[in-house]
Amino acid sequence: MSATAVREIEFRDALREAMSEEMRRDPKVFLLGEEVAEYDGAYKVSKGMLAEFGPRRIIDTPISENGFAGLGIGAAMMGLRPIVEFMSWSFSLVAADQILNNAPKMLYMSGGQFGCPIVFRGNDGAGGQLGSTHSWCVESLYANVPGLKMAIPSNPYDAKGLLKTAIRDADPVFFLESERMLSMKGEVPEEEYLIPFGQAAIRRTGEDCTIVSFGRPVHFAMEAAETLAAEDGIECEVIDGRTIRPLDLDTIVASVRKTNRCVVVDQSWSFASVGSEVAAQISEHCFDDLDNHVHRVHADDVPAPYASNLEQEMLPNPRKIRSAVLSACYRA
Amino acid sequence: MPIKTAFKTEIEHVSILDEHGQFDAKLAEGLIPDDDLLALYRHMTVCRHLDEVAFKLQRSGRMGTYPQNMGQEATSLAAAYVLEKTDWLVPCYRENAGLFWRGVPMEYVLLHWMGDERGNAIPRELFCTPLAIPIGTQMLHAAGLAWAAKYRGEKQIACTFFGDGATSEGDFHEAMNFAANLDLPVVFLCQNNFWAISVPGKIQCSAPTLAQRGLAYGMHCVQCDGNDLFAVAKVVKEAAARAREQSRPTFIEAVTYRLGDHTTADDARRYRDQAEVDLWKARDPLIRLRGLLKEKKLWNDSKEAELLEFAEREVAGAVQRAEGIEAPATTEVFDHTFATLDPQILKQRETRRTSSLGQQSGRSASHAPAGGSH
Secondary structure (H helix, E strand, O other), X not given: OOOOOOOEEEHHHHHHHHHHHHHHHOOOEEEEEOOOOOOOOOOOXXXXXXXXXXXXXXXXXXXXXXXXXXXXHHHHHOOOEEXXXXXXXXXXXXXXXXXXXXXXXXXXXXXXXXXXXXXXXXEOOOOOOOOHHHOOOOHHHHHOOOOOEEEOOOOHHHHHHHHHHHHHOOOOEEEEEXXXXXXOEEEOOOOOOOOOOOOOXXXXXXXXXXXXXXXXXXXXXXXXXXXXHHHHOOOEEEEEOOEEEOOOHHHHHHHHHHHOOEEEEEEEEOOOOHHHHHHHHHHHHOOOOOOOOOEEEEEOOOOOOOOHHHHHHHOOOHHHHHHHHHHHOOOO | OOOOOOOOOOOOEEOOEOOOOOEOHHHHOOOOOHHHHHHHHHHHHHHHHHHHHXXXXXXOOOOOOOOOOOOOHHHHHHHHHHOOOOOEEEOOXXXXXXXXHHOOOHHHHHHHHOOOHHHHOOOHHHOEOOOOOOOOHHHXXXXXXXXXXXXXXXXXXXXXXXXXXXXXXXXXXXXXXXXXXXXXXXXXXXXXXXXXXXXXXXXXXXXOOOHXXXXXXXXXXXXXXXXXXXXXXXXXXXXXXXXHHHOOOEEXXXXXXXXXXXXXXXXXXXXXXXXXXXHHHOOOHHHHHHHHHXXXXXXXXXXXXXXXXXXXXXXXXXXXXXXXXOOOOHHHHHOOOOOOOOHHHHHHHHHXXXXXOOOOOOHHHHOOOOOOOO
16 A cells, blocks of 8 residues: 555445446446436445446346345356345345345255355444334344355445455355445545455454444444543453454454453344354353453344434443443443 | 226137147147157156155155145146256246256255255256245246346246245245346246145135236236146247247246145145045146047057056166265265355364354363453
8 A cells, every 4th residue: 555645435435336346347246226226326325336337237126125135146046246235224124035045045955056146235223213114233133044144344444345355255245334334434445455254353452341343333332442541541452343254253252361351332132142142152262261241232122213312322322332341340 | 088998908828738638739730749749748657656656755754745746747847848958947846847857867856855955956057946945935036047147148048937825925026027127038937736735726816817917017928728738838938939039028827736735744635625636637637648649649558558667667766866875974064054164164063063162171170260360
């Protein structure tokens, strides 16, 4: 990378750049979903892609999530590399049979004969007063299923690098974005790079407590860590998982063995969740290293509320994370 | 303003060789030469015999659940016969005759129903997708395969099979809508056998024909006698040409009947009248085809006896081959979860443990608690 300042672009631009680069590189890649072509995408992620790639490769579909998910799977079985955009992962629930009962099992159930190199991507998590049916965090629900990979970038740089890896992957990848981060700006190099799956990033180093998170709540963890350092004298190590499946357990375990305390921040509900899985794995791998039980910060166990203040209260936030770290460090 | 008719249509029913042996030679012209007719009859007879043997295998504990094809053989066979070898066959699970005609070894299907994923590892060059047990999901895959063929500029089409019950699934409607709106070369071949396990057709659809369901999607629809090899061959041939030349889908309702139970886990006597079954036994595709062959002086009782012996040998051989395949090694349970297994799955395979992988025996005893030591 040159010494000159790296350009800054939005999260949505980074996603578009990843898709466009891969489409230029590989004629097997195409994008389909609701409003992705003529309308430039409901969130403008695919802006200009129809103009560059044409209607053969940028395809507007009917409002029929199960339909275009299944069509994508058929095309992937024939060796193409579809990118299926769900306007929101909340809408993927009607496609559950295709995305959970077909895509991740196709290779297995065909005795290795039919792979399914497909990317499902879209907005995950509460978008800001969208109401409960449109505010799903699907990671815990879907990560339970073997045969799929799951990436959840927290910044534009990762969005591009991880999406390019997802498109080149031979297996189905669930790619979780956040409507709340699409306008976030960040440094993204123009040159090509890929971020391998299963490699977490340490966003902040610290000796006192490890905070593990995924996607948007990584920012809340960072904010909490700064407050904890300034006001409580506690130095947190913040780990951004980047992918949920595969999970980079090695980085997490190494950190917890150093700090002896851990808080897991997961924006989905707590019961049988990504957070409970990570906590269980840490308990198994770091049992003798832990100074306290693993603490977890999740969304409250209620449907995402419509009211703005209640929604903010329901989700993980810096205050809740700070409180959990203080408890983990016996300071609460 | 006067009320005008906005749309009017009709559904054709195609029949060439009916249950009474009436044969419309004009409609049949150029469809199936006599040599092929003999081969198709032999093939159907072997498939019928396989059904009987598979049923016995299940009853004697040598096979898991098995869905008999009996009575429906003509539909998938006629389709496989008229399609190109490179066209996709996208089956559900009652299409043995068509799959075997394409070249899928009989032991694959037996192995599958004996409970082995390797039976579904159909060689890619046969262009058959795995048997699809969830109802209707494969129709969308057929639309995707057809879409991919069109995308690549190949003249390949996809023919997908499903039953009357599947036409109530969302996947059916979504696949039909996509295929019509995206101009996809798909043949939707519905085998209407009147019973979705115990659920009668009238609960699936209130319209007089299933075929007309396709009208709503703006695609060509036709009904045919599904027990009539010629009728199915004719409508599939026309649908294939429409797909190949105009990239347009067709919905075919092939009216047939499942003479056996839904599967070996079902007992159809509990919900069907024997009189209905007897009526359809008389409409058996094998009986009418044998009658035609005899009429054409191509068949006689001694040939039939020879054929039955041949069928017994063929099926016995396939059963022997399927049963001769060793059970997979238990470590193979992880194979094909992913194209490349990730470290956590590799560790599960290596340790033969799927849980508590971090708890290594002896570690707790040798390590003092580290809490507060830093």
